[in-house]
Amino acid sequence: MPTLKLTQLAVDRLKPPGSGRVEYWDSQLPGFGLRVSETGRKTWIALYRVSGKLVRETIGTAALIPKVDEARERARASLLLARGGKNPVAEREERAETERRALDADRTRARNSLGVVLDRYLAERAKLRLRPSTFAEVERALAVDVKQALGGAGMPPLGDRPIADITRRDIRELLDGIVARGKAPHAHHVLAYLRPALAWAVDREIITSNPAEGISDPDPRRREARTRDRYLDDDEVRLFWQACDQLDRPFGPLFKLLLLTGQRREEVAGMRWSELDLVKRVWTLPRGRVKNEKGHVVHLSSLAVKIIEALPKVRSEADLVFTTTGKTAVSGFGRAQQRLAAAMLKLRNADLIEGSDAAAAEKVEIAHFTIHDLRRTTATGMAGIGIAHHVLDKVLNHTSGKISGVGAIYNRFEYFDEREAALAAWARHVETLMGEVPSNLRQLSEARSRRARVSQ
DSSP states (O other): OOEOOOOHHHHHHHHOOOOSSSEESSSSTTTTTEEETTOEEEEEEEEEEEEEEEEEEEEEEETTOHHHHHHHHHHHHHHHHHHHTTHHHHHHHHHHHHHHHHHHHHHHHHHTTTTHHHHHHHHHHHHHSSOOHHHHHHHHIIIIIIIIIBBBBTOOBBSBBBGGGHHHHHHHHHHHHHHHHTTTHHHHHHHHHHHHHHHHHHTTTTTSSSSTTTTSSOOOHHOOOOOOOOOOOOOHHHHHHHHHHHOOHHHHHHHHHHHOOOOHHHHHOOOOOGGETTTTTTEEOOGGGSSSSEEEEEEEEHHHHHHHHOOOOOTTOOSSOOSSSSSSOOOOOOHHHHHHHHHOOOOOOOOHHHHTTTHHHOOOOOOOSHHHHHHHHHHHHHTTTOOHHHHHHHHHHSSSSSOOHHHHHHHHOOHHHHHHHHHHHHHHHHHHHHHHOOHHHHHHHHHHHHHHHOOO
């Protein structure tokens, strides 16, 4: 192992050996040297002991570190660390491993953006568990209201950000933005869709905690402690029916069918022409379109058939009865319900003014109700005119009711005749409310409504 003073001139003049390699050691700094290979490659090296173990460190090539002084300073730093009992090579390898892991983590975080993970959740979980109509709504809400939502100033859309970086504050601000647009009920649904998606990500060990867990409902009306007992009494049903006549198609006829059939909003809104047999006056719902995945037959009263027959007979490619696009079922129920409630209030004010009670008209209100409350109205109204509970359960397609336990297992009778008669009786009751009802019958009807409310 030749030793010489490694100056810049000396290093530049060193020739490659005929074969193999030669190491030249610096006479100024013991342990610092230069390795020259037969190919002409020159590499700075350092040699020292750490805890009695000989360590040979490659500092770098002369091409990378051309100046001798810089290479000598790097070697001196390693020699000083070795004297202190530290291994510069091991520490450098540990730093490189840490940096590699951090880089891999960054790549994983970038690959697991919120949008990518939500797409995986929809494909691997939600699509297998949700009804097609529900899945379509969840998919649309997550795409439009979550993935495309903008973050703070200079931040990318929420869907492009790593899911591990999403915080409770991000979700809270997302929901607050929806509420600020006047869509508090929709914010409630977005939270209901997002929370299980993030729980799925926790289960898949993509994130360690669910940032949506524990966030309060963004809809103040739903946060109120209340029981689900709202339904329209007979007088409100009359106003409701008249207000429906003032709504543009398709919502006026659709709302009327909700009241006449007692079926769920999405089931009526997704009604297909192919499901209807207006001659037999039957609407057959396939199991894929029903909440409890149980196929259901709805008998149509003469009034319901009349409403359907008055609808435009344009067949959409999706075979939908209620559609504005020809491809998807009608939407926008929140705004339509607000117009309906406003029309009902105007009609009630007009009644009071006509009855010379203008002072009361200034104070009157229509208690808030939801679209789902129409289903409860139908159930309550049918019970009020004497429909048996077990028949009513079949009409509403409830999975359980007054017949339970062993009786529910063995009683598979569907009560088709009774259901048809029940819905026809309910339609006649609605028609009666719309006619010129004598005052004594109106008082009787109001008393029956009060009794029904007390019994709920």
